Amino acid sequence: MEHSNNNDPLVIGGVELQSRLFTGTGKYGSDTVIPDVCRASGSQVITVALRRVDMNAAAGNVMQHIPKHMQLLPNTSGARDAEEAVRIARLARAAGCGNWIKIEVISDNRYLLPDGYQTARATEILAKEGFVVLPYMNPDLYVARDLVNAGAAAVMPLGAPIGTNRGIRTREMIGILIEEFDVPIVVDAGIGKPSEACDAMEMGVDACLVNTAIATAGDPVIMAEAFGAAVRAGRQAFLAKAGPVLTGAASASSPLTGFLGE
Amino acid sequence: MSFAQVMEQYAGKDIAGMMDRVTVADVQRTLSRRTLSAEDYLVLLSPAAAGQLEAMAQRANQLTVQHFGRTIQLFTPMYISNFCTNQCVYCGFNTRNTIRRTKLDDAQIRREGEVIEATGLKQLLLLTGEAPKIASVEYIGHAAKLLRDLFPSIGVEVFALTQDEYEYLISCGVDSMTLFQETYNAALYPSLHPAGPKSDYRFRLDAPERACKAGMRVVNIGALLGLDVWRKDAFFTGLHAHYLQFAYPQTDIAISFPRMRPHAGEFQPESIVSDRELVQIMLAQRIFLPRCGITISTREAPSFRDNLIPLGVTRMSAGVTTAVGGHTSEEEEVGQFEISDPRSVDEMCAAIRARGYQPVFKDWEPLEDAAVAG
Numbered sequence: 001m002e003h004s005n006n007n008d009p010l011v012i013g014g015v016e017l018q019s020r021l022f023t024g025t026g027k028y029g030s031d032t033v034i035p036d037v038c039r040a041s042g043s044q045v046i047t048v049a050l051r052r053v054d055m056n057a058a059a060g061n062v063m064q065h066i067p068k069h070m071q072l073l074p075n076t077s078g079a080r081d082a083e084e085a086v087r088i089a090r091l092a093r094a095a096g097c098g099n100w101i102k103i104e105v106i107s108d109n110r111y112l113l114p115d116g117y118q119t120a121r122a123t124e125i126l127a128k129e130g131f132v133v134l135p136y137m138n139p140d141l142y143v144a145r146d147l148v149n150a151g152a153a154a155v156m157p158l159g160a161p162i163g164t165n166r167g168i169r170t171r172e173m174i175g176i177l178i179e180e181f182d183v184p185i186v187v188d189a190g191i192g193k194p195s196e197a198c199d200a201m202e203m204g205v206d207a208c209l210v211n212t213a214i215a216t217a218g219d220p221v222i223m224a225e226a227f228g229a230a231v232r233a234g235r236q237a238f239l240a241k242a243g244p245v246l247t248g249a250a251s252a253s254s255p256l257t258g259f260l261g262e
Numbered sequence: 263m264s265f266a267q268v269m270e271q272y273a274g275k276d277i278a279g280m281m282d283r284v285t286v287a288d289v290q291r292t293l294s295r296r297t298l299s300a301e302d303y304l305v306l307l308s309p310a311a312a313g314q315l316e317a318m319a320q321r322a323n324q325l326t327v328q329h330f331g332r333t334i335q336l337f338t339p340m341y342i343s344n345f346c347t348n349q350c351v352y353c354g355f356n357t358r359n360t361i362r363r364t365k366l367d368d369a370q371i372r373r374e375g376e377v378i379e380a381t382g383l384k385q386l387l388l389l390t391g392e393a394p395k396i397a398s399v400e401y402i403g404h405a406a407k408l409l410r411d412l413f414p415s416i417g418v419e420v421f422a423l424t425q426d427e428y429e430y431l432i433s434c435g436v437d438s439m440t441l442f443q444e445t446y447n448a449a450l451y452p453s454l455h456p457a458g459p460k461s462d463y464r465f466r467l468d469a470p471e472r473a474c475k476a477g478m479r480v481v482n483i484g485a486l487l488g489l490d491v492w493r494k495d496a497f498f499t500g501l502h503a504h505y506l507q508f509a510y511p512q513t514d515i516a517i518s519f520p521r522m523r524p525h526a527g528e529f530q531p532e533s534i535v536s537d538r539e540l541v542q543i544m545l546a547q548r549i550f551l552p553r554c555g556i557t558i559s560t561r562e563a564p565s566f567r568d569n570l571i572p573l574g575v576t577r578m579s580a581g582v583t584t585a586v587g588g589h590t591s592e593e594e595e596v597g598q599f600e601i602s603d604p605r606s607v608d609e610m611c612a613a614i615r616a617r618g619y620q621p622v623f624k625d626w627e628p629l630e631d632a633a634v635a636g
C-alpha cells in the first residue's frame with residue numbers, strides 16, 4: 001500500500017491514519033472491485049451504508065469485499081431524523097462494525113442536503129455512548145460549532161450536493177471551518193475530480209471522502225489511484241506553505257518609492 | 263393544494279396539441295437544461311422527441327449512474343388473495359371473471375415467504391385484490407408481521423386506503439406502497455372501473471398523498487399504459503411524482519411503467535405502447551425527475567428488460583408469479599396477468615451483472631428492534 005511518508009498522520013478517535021483519502025462502497029457495478037480500489041487509492045477508511053449490509057448473507061455481502069485493514073465507517077444513510085440515525089448507529093455497532101459512525105440525516109430526498117439540527121442531536125447522543133462520530137453537514141459555522149460541542153470527532157462538510165461531482169462549491173464556507181476549528185475537517189460529497197480533491201487539501205482540509213467520482217468512473221481503480229495521488233499532493237502543498245498570491249499590480253523590480261530612501 | 267388541483271391547471275388544455283407543436287430544437291434546448299419544468303417534461307414526451315432518443319438515453323444514463331450508481335434493486339411480488347369486488351375491465355381479478363378465488367392462511371403465507379427468501383430476495387411486495395371483508399387491512403398487516411423477520415423491506419400493492427390504514431400497515435412493518443392510478447383521464451376512468459370501490463377516482467388519486475402523510479418510506483405510482491392516450495397518462499404520472507416529491511421530500515417517490523398485458527378477460531387496450539415509446543417515456547421521466555426510482559416489471563420481455571438496464575431503471579422484479587400462492591402451489595392457478603419474463607432470481611442476477619450492473623437485494627434496515635431503541 002502506498003502512503004505518504006512525511007510523518008504527517010491524521011488522528012481521529014485515537015486511530016492514526018497515514019492516508020487522508022476516505023473511500024466508499026456505494027454505486028459500484030460490482031463490489032468485487034472494492035479491494036482494488038482500496039489498494040490503488042491507499043485509503044484506510046471506507047464508509048458503508050448499513051442499510052445495504054446483509055449480515056446474514058452467505059454471499060453477496062459488501063462487507064466480504066472490504067479489506068481487513070480498513071477502518072470501517074458505517075453510515076446512517078436512510079435516516080430521516082436523529083432517532084433513526086441513532087438506531088442505525090447502534091445496529092452497526094451491534095453488528096460488529098466498530099464504533100466509528102458517519103451521521104447522515106437527510107429528510108429531503110430531492111437535494112439530499114443534511115439536516116443540521118437533527119445531525120447535532122444524533123451526534124450528542126452517540127458521542128456520549130462512546131461512538132467516534134463523524135457528521136456529514138452543510139459547511140455552516142454554527143452547525144459545526146454545535147457538532148463540535150456535541151462531541152464530533154471530525155466534521156464532514158459537503159463541497160457540493162451528494163453525487164453531483166460539481167466540485168468544491170462551498171469553498172468560502174469550508175475555509176471558515178478550517179480557520180475556526182481544531183477538529184479534523186473532512187470534505188464529504190461533491191468532489192468530482194482529483195484536481196478538486198487536491199485543491200481542497202491545498203486549502204487545508206484534513207481529508208477528503210470520495211465515492212461517486214470513483215465508483216462511477218469508467219475505470220474506478222485507475223481513478224482511485226489518481227485520487228490517492230491528488231490528496232497526497234494537495235496535503236504536501238499545504239504543508240509546504242505555498243508562496244503568496246499577488247493581486248493587482250505586479251511586483252516591480254524598480255520600486256516607485258525608492259527615491260524616499262530609508 | 264392537492265394533486266387534483268395541479269391537474270385542474272391543465273383542464274381544457276390541448277396537451278396532445280401542445281406536444282405536436284414541439285420542435286427538434288425545443289427538445290435539444292430542453293436536454294441542455296440542468297433542471298426541467300413541467301413544460302420541459304412535456305417537450306421530452308412529444309413526437310419530436312421520439313427522434314432524439316439516443317441523446318435522451320445518453321443524458322438519462324448519465325443521471326442514473328450519477329444518482330443511483332450501476333445498481334439494480336431486486337424484489338418479487340407475493341399475491342396473498344385474489345378476491346375482488348371491483349369490475350376493472352382490464353384486470354384478471356375482475357369479480358365477474360370465473361377464476362378460482364383463494365386467500366392464503368398464516369401457514370401458507372409463511373411457507374410462501376420462506377420459499378422466496380431462500381432465493382436470496384430481501385424486498386417483498388404483498389398484493390391483493392380489493393375485497394376488504396375477506397382480505398382486510400388487518401389481514402394484510404398480519405401477513406406483513408408474519409414475514410417481517412424474513413424481509414427487511416415489505417411493500418404493499420393493495421386497494422386505496424385511508425391515512426390511518428397506511429399508518430397501521432407501517433406499524434406492522436410495511437415500508438412502501440405501490441398504487442397505480444391506471445389512467446389520469448377522469449372522464450374515461452368510470453367506463454374502465456364500472457363498479458366496486460375502485461370506481462371512486464378521486465379517492466384513488468389522493469391515496470399516494472395519504473401514504474406520504476402517513477410516513478410511508480417509499481411511494482410508487484404509475485399509469486397502466488394503454489388505457490388512454492399514453493402521452494397524456496405519462497405526462498400526468500410525471501406531474502404526480504413531481505408534486506409528491508416537492509410536497510413530501512421525506513418520502514422516496516418512484517414510478518412504474520406497466521403496459522397492458524394479456525389477462526383473464528377480453529379487454530383490448532385503447533392504444534398500444536411500442537417498445538420505442540416505452541423507452542421514450544422512461545427517458546423523459548428520468549431526465550425530468552433524476553432522483554425518482556423507476557421500476558420495470560416482468561410484464562416486459564427478457565431481452566427488452568436487459569436493454570433497459572442502463573436507461574434509468576433502478577428496480578426490477580424477479581422470480582415472479584402473479585398467482586396467489588404461486589411460489590409454492592403445485593396447481594396451475596390463474597394470475598392477475600401474464601408475465602413475459604419468467605427468469606429466476608439467479609438468472610436475473612446474471613443478466614444484470616452481464617450489463618456491468620450490480621443486483622442489490624437489501625436496501626433498508628428495519629429500525630423497530632427494541633434492542634436498539636435505547
